Amino acid sequence: MTDFHIHYGTEVAEALREGRPVVALESTIVSHGLPRPDNLRVARQIEQAVRDAGAVPATIGMVDGRLVVGLDDAELTRLATVDGVAKLSVRDLAVAAATGADGATTVAATSAVAAAAGIGVFATGGLGGVHREAAQTFDESADLVTLARTPIAVVCAGVKSILDVGATLERLETLGVGVVGYRTRRFPGFFITDGGFDLDWSLDSAEQVADVLVAREQQRVHHGGLIVANPLPTDEQLDPELHDRTLADGLALLERDGVTGKAVTPYLLAHFHSATEGASLAVNVRIILRNADLAARIAVAAAARRADA
Known part of the structure; x- marks a missing residue:
């Protein structure tokens, strides 16, 4: 019988057995989110940022139908360099495994697989959410519903x-997904520091976030995900005027070309990369490296809290 179980990289398997801190990482940023050859270099930098902060990176993806938590460098290289890598959300995992596909996991799929593997912290760039014109299209990322049921x-x-952004925050509230700002009371806007909306909660350290995770475990009340919103410093963001102009132009092109569904995000990100002459790519890389560092520090603090319990 074919083995469709989750497979673990050696380093990740050992860390999980020993209760050491592990951080989940997605693979769509490798296969779909960054241009070649930058994608492989940045993927390695992300993993190194996690290691430098004291945790073990677990990049999740699928190779030849094998769902792997903790891709090795050869597997990471494959997803970064071959054509035809599928973009896998949660609903796609079983079909992709049964058909022997190569696949990169989205935020939703990475979250679900990481939780199934016993990993409690995940670093990414930006979440999916409610798309503009969703009242007509019903276009909403699976990230939101998945986080509602994934601890x-x-x-x-x-x-x-x-x-x-506003509609996404409303949906997260309805779905019961916790949102905290890291050293901020304003929700960040990915490329820009301030996304234009207030937050109810702010935490000032990785240790405080770890305390929240431990409290959730000890309360034993069903919780979904916790979003830790980590804004770029203002001097590292994309110029807001350039951002707004590029976004308006991109949305017009989107309508002109009739792009819909899963193609919207990569289309617009590619437009940002082209229109900003690479500035948005540099910002995107800064975002994920900063988030990988913070996620690792949270994982380290949470592991220490559990060891002391």
Whole structure:
């Protein structure tokens, strides 16, 4: 009988057995989110940022139908360099495994697989959310519903600014997903520091976030995900005027070309990369490296809290 179980990289398997801190990382940023050859270099930098902060990176993806938590460098290289890598959300995992596909996991799929593997912290760039014109299209990322039922902390720079940020925050509230700002009371806007909306809660250290995770475990009340919104410093953000102009132009092109569904986000991100002459790519890389560092520090603090309990 074919083995469709989750497979673990050696380093990750040992860390999980020993109760050491592990941080989940997505693979769509490798296969779909960054241009070649930068994607592989940055993927390695992200993993190194986690290691430098004291945790073990677990990049999640699928190779030849094998769902792997903790891709090795050869597997990471494959997803970064071959054509035809599928973009896998939660609903796609079983079909992709049964058909022997190569696949990169989205935020939703990475969250679900990480939680199933016993990993409680995940670093990404920005979440998916409610798309503009969703009242007509019903276009909403699976990230939101998945986080409503998945007990994982996601460190991100808010939701991608190409989305309807206000509607996304409303949906997260309805779905019961916790949102805290890291050293901020304003929800970040991915490329830009301030996404234009207030937050109810702010935490000032990785240790405080770890305390929240431990409290959730000890309360034994069903919780979904916890979003830790980590904004870029203002001197590292994309110029807000350039951002707004590029977004408006991108949305017009989107309508002109009739792009819909899963193609919207990569289309607009590619437009940002082209229109800003690479400035948005540099910002995107800064975002994920900062989030990987913070996620690792949270994982380290949470592991220490559990060891002392």
